[in-house]
Amino acid sequence: MNQRPIAVFDSGLGGLSVVRHLRHLLPGEEIVYFGDTARVPYGTKSSPTVTNFALEDARYLQRFDPKLLVVACNTASALALDALVQDSPVPVVGVVAPGAQAAARLAQDGTIVVLGTEATIQSGAYPAAIRALAPEAQVIPIACPLFVPLVEEGRDGDDPIVRLTVATYLAPLRGAAVRVVVLGCTHYPLLRETIAAELPAGVHIVDSGRETSLTVREFLRRDGSLSDGASAGSMRFYVSDNPERMRRVGARFLREALEQVEFVAPEQYISGALECSAD
Amino acid sequence: MNQRPIAVFDSGLGGLSVVRHLRHLLPGEEIVYFGDTARVPYGTKSSPTVTNFALEDARYLQRFDPKLLVVACNTASALALDALVQDSPVPVVGVVAPGAQAAARLAQDGTIVVLGTEATIQSGAYPAAIRALAPEAQVIPIACPLFVPLVEEGRDGDDPIVRLTVATYLAPLRGAAVRVVVLGCTHYPLLRETIAAELPAGVHIVDSGRETSLTVREFLRRDGSLSDGASAGSMRFYVSDNPERMRRVGARFLREALEQVEFVAPEQYISGALECSAD
Numbered sequence: 001m002n003q004r005p006i007a008v009f010d011s012g013l014g015g016l017s018v019v020r021h022l023r024h025l026l027p028g029e030e031i032v033y034f035g036d037t038a039r040v041p042y043g044t045k046s047s048p049t050v051t052n053f054a055l056e057d058a059r060y061l062q063r064f065d066p067k068l069l070v071v072a073c074n075t076a077s078a079l080a081l082d083a084l085v086q087d088s089p090v091p092v093v094g095v096v097a098p099g100a101q102a103a104a105r106l107a108q109d110g111t112i113v114v115l116g117t118e119a120t121i122q123s124g125a126y127p128a129a130i131r132a133l134a135p136e137a138q139v140i141p142i143a144c145p146l147f148v149p150l151v152e153e154g155r156d157g158d159d160p161i162v163r164l165t166v167a168t169y170l171a172p173l174r175g176a177a178v179r180v181v182v183l184g185c186t187h188y189p190l191l192r193e194t195i196a197a198e199l200p201a202g203v204h205i206v207d208s209g210r211e212t213s214l215t216v217r218e219f220l221r222r223d224g225s226l227s228d229g230a231s232a233g234s235m236r237f238y239v240s241d242n243p244e245r246m247r248r249v250g251a252r253f254l255r256e257a258l259e260q261v262e263f264v265a266p267e268q269y270i271s272g273a274l275e276c277s278a279d
Numbered sequence: 280m281n282q283r284p285i286a287v288f289d290s291g292l293g294g295l296s297v298v299r300h301l302r303h304l305l306p307g308e309e310i311v312y313f314g315d316t317a318r319v320p321y322g323t324k325s326s327p328t329v330t331n332f333a334l335e336d337a338r339y340l341q342r343f344d345p346k347l348l349v350v351a352c353n354t355a356s357a358l359a360l361d362a363l364v365q366d367s368p369v370p371v372v373g374v375v376a377p378g379a380q381a382a383a384r385l386a387q388d389g390t391i392v393v394l395g396t397e398a399t400i401q402s403g404a405y406p407a408a409i410r411a412l413a414p415e416a417q418v419i420p421i422a423c424p425l426f427v428p429l430v431e432e433g434r435d436g437d438d439p440i441v442r443l444t445v446a447t448y449l450a451p452l453r454g455a456a457v458r459v460v461v462l463g464c465t466h467y468p469l470l471r472e473t474i475a476a477e478l479p480a481g482v483h484i485v486d487s488g489r490e491t492s493l494t495v496r497e498f499l500r501r502d503g504s505l506s507d508g509a510s511a512g513s514m515r516f517y518v519s520d521n522p523e524r525m526r527r528v529g530a531r532f533l534r535e536a537l538e539q540v541e542f543v544a545p546e547q548y549i550s551g552a553l554e555c556s557a558d
Contacts, residue, residue: 039318046521149428242325
């Protein structure tokens with residue numbers, strides 16, 4: 001038994017779609033979330049910058065003495081997982097490996113499509129993780145840079161712009177023997193039905209966030225470090241900008257209200273400033 | 280005569296559409312540009328955070344000993360101009376006032392539409408600046424959050440998603456007596472023709488970046504601080520992330536190649552880190 005919190009970070013509020021599953025699977029756990037809303041998005045940025053930001057996010061969360069760190073951001077998982085693992089005093093779970101494992105398991109010689117941000121797709125992290133498990137797998141990666149701003153603007157799957165954009169990104173798949181589609185960004189589950197409608201019936205859709213939550217539960221079980229369940233779990237949210245916007249837009253990802261959202265000032269998570277205040 | 284450079288900053292690369300006009304109107308000037316591509320966009324962020332970032336950007340540029348600072352970002356101009364003016368040792372020109380002046384001049388009792396980012400529109404800066412000049416002006420502000428990612432993805436005005444998005448944002452204008460439309464974001468000039476096609480003939484389209492360049496030329500003339508024109512001007516570009524992406528995507532905004540693009544490390548522009556290295 002271990003009552004310490006699970007720490008979760010994301011570039012912004014997309015990671016709340018992962019928290020939703022964690023909360024559902026592990027209702028007795030305490031979850032502490034950091035969203036780097038001052039520097040969001042990560043998906044259009046370079047690998048060194050994303051790594052830098054991700055390390056700062058992860059180090060910020062160490063003040064809560066977590067038992068586990070969840071990288072609920074596909075871009076950070078794709079570009080910075082090794083650096084995070086090396087830097088972290090506690091175990092780290094990213095979203096890419098669990099998503100890749102589910103895809104490899106479900107593919108059965110069919111084609112796997114990975115949808116993600118510009119940076120996630122350019123990194124090649126998903127194809128590499130899938131081919132490590134299924135060397136013969138056919139993987140088609142597709143960058144979908146408009147999905148995040150479409151979801152953030154509050155447009156749902158019935159919106160004509162959303163439908164046209166989904167159809168445009170998926171158009172190259174016509175005629176391909178697609179078996180699995182990986183939602184390789186935490187915003188994309190909000191477009192799940194619209195994406196499914198563009199695909200032949202029977203295609204498996206893998207939500208990396210949900211797979212990650214299953215991995216977290218399994219890890220804590222094996223490690224003997226689940227909470228004792230004596231009290232109900234809780235959630236606390238910290239953001240580097242605009243707690244009000246997090247509360248308003250975040251509820252669509254979490255599918256419940258965000259009670260506690262606090263602003264974190266730059267000197268609390270920016271490395272240079274931290275070193276300064278440590279003088 | 281004054282041979283010192285004109286300093287220009289933007290949240291990312293959109294400000295290059297302003298530099299294009301500066302370069303055209305003032306070919307003998309040296310231009311130094313900083314794009315905060317590590318933290319772009321500003322348009323979805325809060326006023327304190329945008330002000331913080333803008334001050335850091337402006338302070339970074341002071342190392343080039345400029346004669347003038349141009350805020351080539353509508354969001355920063357709308358939210359942070361007062362703070363920038365107070366903080367800057369040199370005169371500051373933002374993009375909102377020149378755009379508002381042109382709109383007020385051209386409106387002649389007709390309705391003025393302002394297109395901008397979420398933050399620019401929420402700030403109310405354009406309507407306030409327009410009404411200070413034309414108290415009776417009818418102003419319709421419209422936030423267009425998808426325009427920036429559409430342009431950044433490389434889609435042009437003929438793209439079906441672009442056309443549908445433009446038509447959707449401008450739909451509320453049907454039946455309005457629109458006389459002027461202000462492009463209140465430095466990305467929007469790249470969609471100018473698509474926007475014009477959705478409007479009745481004869482509507483004036485104001486490019487705040489172009490108006491700003493005219494203001495800069497006028498200011499330097501009156502101040503006697505134009506360069507002597509003895510040598511050709513030059514441009515240098517600095518970015519907080521991904522110089523390669525700046526070079527690739529930026530050329531569409533500048534309409535010429537970006538020769539010199541350099542990466543600026545966080546400790547060179549983040550306040551806390553600057554204080555540290557000053558120890």
